[in-house]
Amino acid sequence: MNLLEYQGKKLFKESGIDVPNGEVVRSEEEAQKVFKKFPAGSAVKAQVHAGGRGKIGGVRLSRNEQELTVAVKTILGMEIKGQVVKEILLEEIIKIEKEFYMSFLVNSRNGNISFIFSTDGGMDIEEIAVKKPEKLFQWQISDISSVREYEIRNFLRNTGLYGNLLVETASVAYKLCCCFQKNDLILAEINPLVVTDNGNLMAADAKIEVDDNALYRHSEIQSLQQEAEDVFERQAKAIGISYVQMTGDVGIIASGAGLAMNSMDVLQSRGKKAANFLETGGGITADLIADSVELLLSNPSVNGILVNLYGGVNPMVEAAKGVIRGISNNMKNVAVVVKLLGNQQEAAWSILEEAGITIVKTVSTEKAVDLLLEKMEGRKAE
Amino acid sequence: MSIYLNKSTRAIIQGGTGKIGRVQAKWMRECGTNLVAGVTPGKGKTDIDGLPVYDCVFEAVEKHEANAAVLFTPAHFTKEAVLESIDAGIKLVVAIPEHVPIHDTMEMRRAAKAKGAVLLGPNCPGIITPEVGKLGIMPANLFKAGRIGLISRSGTLSYEAAGHVIMEGMGISTLIGIGGDPVIGTDIETILEEFEKDLETDAVVLVGEIGGSAEEQAAHFISRMKKPVVVYIAGKSAPEGRTLGHAGAIIRKGTGAVNSKIQVLSKAGARIAPAISDIPSILKTLSIICQ
Numbered sequence: 001m002n003l004l005e006y007q008g009k010k011l012f013k014e015s016g017i018d019v020p021n022g023e024v025v026r027s028e029e030e031a032q033k034v035f036k037k038f039p040a041g042s043a044v045k046a047q048v049h050a051g052g053r054g055k056i057g058g059v060r061l062s063r064n065e066q067e068l069t070v071a072v073k074t075i076l077g078m079e080i081k082g083q084v085v086k087e088i089l090l091e092e093i094i095k096i097e098k099e100f101y102m103s104f105l106v107n108s109r110n111g112n113i114s115f116i117f118s119t120d121g122g123m124d125i126e127e128i129a130v131k132k133p134e135k136l137f138q139w140q141i142s143d144i145s146s147v148r149e150y151e152i153r154n155f156l157r158n159t160g161l162y163g164n165l166l167v168e169t170a171s172v173a174y175k176l177c178c179c180f181q182k183n184d185l186i187l188a189e190i191n192p193l194v195v196t197d198n199g200n201l202m203a204a205d206a207k208i209e210v211d212d213n214a215l216y217r218h219s220e221i222q223s224l225q226q227e228a229e230d231v232f233e234r235q236a237k238a239i240g241i242s243y244v245q246m247t248g249d250v251g252i253i254a255s256g257a258g259l260a261m262n263s264m265d266v267l268q269s270r271g272k273k274a275a276n277f278l279e280t281g282g283g284i285t286a287d288l289i290a291d292s293v294e295l296l297l298s299n300p301s302v303n304g305i306l307v308n309l310y311g312g313v314n315p316m317v318e319a320a321k322g323v324i325r326g327i328s329n330n331m332k333n334v335a336v337v338v339k340l341l342g343n344q345q346e347a348a349w350s351i352l353e354e355a356g357i358t359i360v361k362t363v364s365t366e367k368a369v370d371l372l373l374e375k376m377e378g379r380k381a382e
Numbered sequence: 383m384s385i386y387l388n389k390s391t392r393a394i395i396q397g398g399t400g401k402i403g404r405v406q407a408k409w410m411r412e413c414g415t416n417l418v419a420g421v422t423p424g425k426g427k428t429d430i431d432g433l434p435v436y437d438c439v440f441e442a443v444e445k446h447e448a449n450a451a452v453l454f455t456p457a458h459f460t461k462e463a464v465l466e467s468i469d470a471g472i473k474l475v476v477a478i479p480e481h482v483p484i485h486d487t488m489e490m491r492r493a494a495k496a497k498g499a500v501l502l503g504p505n506c507p508g509i510i511t512p513e514v515g516k517l518g519i520m521p522a523n524l525f526k527a528g529r530i531g532l533i534s535r536s537g538t539l540s541y542e543a544a545g546h547v548i549m550e551g552m553g554i555s556t557l558i559g560i561g562g563d564p565v566i567g568t569d570i571e572t573i574l575e576e577f578e579k580d581l582e583t584d585a586v587v588l589v590g591e592i593g594g595s596a597e598e599q600a601a602h603f604i605s606r607m608k609k610p611v612v613v614y615i616a617g618k619s620a621p622e623g624r625t626l627g628h629a630g631a632i633i634r635k636g637t638g639a640v641n642s643k644i645q646v647l648s649k650a651g652a653r654i655a656p657a658i659s660d661i662p663s664i665l666k667t668l669s670i671i672c673q
Contacts, residue, residue, distance in 0.1 A: 108565050109599060111488050111491045111566075184484070211483050213483045213484065244625075246621070255538055256538025257536055257626055258537070258562070258589070261539075261617045261620060262616045264620070265617065265618045274619065277620075277626050312520050313402060341541070342523070342524065343409070343523070362545070362549065363542050363544075363545025
């Protein structure tokens with residue numbers, strides 16, 4: 001789960017990291033009211049889950065009320081990488097002396113935490129890596145719970161920092177490290193970490209990704225979770241399946257992520273596209289499958305459905321019953337092929353056969369896809 | 383011989399007293415797995431279809447010389463259960479549960495490394511050595527014994543790959559699902575190393591998927607292997623920036639895509655299967671006897 005900038009800054013504040021004074025507004029009236037708290041003017045920042053908002057006008061400066069009105073009118077409702085701006089962060093303007101880059105992230109390559117720092121902040125980390133690789137410092141931490149502040153200080157010495165600024169920077173890094181650990185973060189990035197004209201360090205931006213699987217132990221963060229925008233994805237969440245909306249006309253239901261991905265790949269190799277990615281995980285019940293089939297049938301683009309299941313931990317007889325219940329409302333006469341193997345496969349096959357559903361009894365997803373496409377062609381011809 | 387799971391394996395099941403655990407314990411025993419005990423704190427002195435259950439892993443190890451563990455614990459309790467097993471001296475720990483927090487996994491991984499234990503998972507189907515047994519959830523009826531080793535990030539896709547291999551008259555020495563999470567207990571190259579040493583494995587099939595760089599990392603070891611490695615990577619059709627089911631399966635800014643993985647692996651000498659159904663025919667062209 002990604003946090004918006006102001007949500008991330010709240011976590012920083014709780015961890016003792018300074019952030020500029022600011023408030024979130026959702027309308028012009030609110031903006032005017034809050035603006036009175038910033039007599040020297042304010043930064044007006046769009047709150048979206050996307051990088052690069054500054055480059056397309058998602059961040060503006062307002063010195064007076066007229067400028068504020070223009071800025072808020074432009075940004076509110078603006079679309080940034082497919083997301084509509086509904087919230088704006090108004091912040092005091094800070095005087096910047098220097099910009100640093102600082103982050104902690106999970107390194108899936110070795111199961112470590114990477115601490116990354118650069119005295120050249122403000123641009124994308126990818127950009128720093130390309131333009132100034134010598135300015136990028138990385139430390140692999142295998143056990144984050146054992147990190148001491150003096151170790152970070154000693155590491156940051158390599159960057160050329162010294163004296164008070166070194167100590168202050170290490171202090172922010174240590175606080176960020178604790179924040180990372182305490183909140184089960186996957187990524188905590190401050191870019192830029194600014195040194196103000198009076199020598200204070202402040203997080204001018206916040207990019208935070210929280211581990212979805214750990215949200216159960218962070219109820220305050222969980223409550224920030226936003227509803228998925230897509231109507232199908234919202235329904236899928238309620239059913240308890242993993243779903244991603246796509247643009248093709250073949251619906252997919254698979255009992256594992258790899259199998260679903262492979263089904264999409266096979267479709268692509270036949271010049272077709274999937275209407276969705278759908279993975280049930282290990283919790284198949286008749287209801288879950290019936291709801292999944294109904295969900296796909298309710299998508300007007302779907303002309304065929306491939307059900308691709310393995311019964312390892314999943315009960316195949318229940319799955320078969322679910323398919324039959326799900327397609328009982330198949331008004332559009334959508335083509336359906338079920339490939340199902342594993343525990344209780346014979347019993348499941350006979351249930352499906354009795355109901356007149358086309359089944360594939362081998363491990364070949366290719367065969368199932370070809371059969372489905374044939375049937376879809378046939379329906380079109382009718 | 384096979385790898386990790388063999389005739390000298392004496393396994394416990396943790397979390398085997400729940401609804402799913404009980405069924406899985408039964409299925410594991412039906413296909414020959416040597417399960418010696420169950421461990422669920424609070425359920426000591428009960429049983430799972432005749433299998434004695436203890437409150438502590440240490441007790442199961444003392445009484446049954448257990449040397450392996452398979453877990454069906456709730457995600458939130460998985461870390462404690464894994465750490466207990468590793469601390470009790472168990473050398474093969476198979477963590478089936480999905481939705482384990484990543485910070486928990488990092489701690490489990492560290493503990494396993496420190497004690498020289500092999501941790502498979504989390505979020506994995508487990509391990510099967512056909513005709514010997516399985517610690518996991520794979521449908522045993524689909525597998526036949528043979529001389530092909532198989533490593534997969536995805537459970538369901540490992541069944542499909544094994545199915546194609548078996549359909550063409552070959553068989554599996556050991557199949558391992560390493561797990562679909564961004565951080566997992568054991569890296570691909572560690573398992574490749576075991577297969578390279580295993581006298582009952584002639585060739586290895588690696589079923590990868592988009593996201594992360596586990597496959598690329600394994601490339602270095604593959605280039606030094608004597609045994610051939612056939613690779614299939616799923617997710618050609620995946621859109622960038624969306625997580626597909628497995629938390630690890632996400633293409634981030636051009637990294638983790640199928641093509642970049644294939645390039646690195648093929649340079650390292652791996653044979654690339656364009657489709658999963660191409661795996662057996664590639665295996666057959668290799669100058670080894672696969673039976």
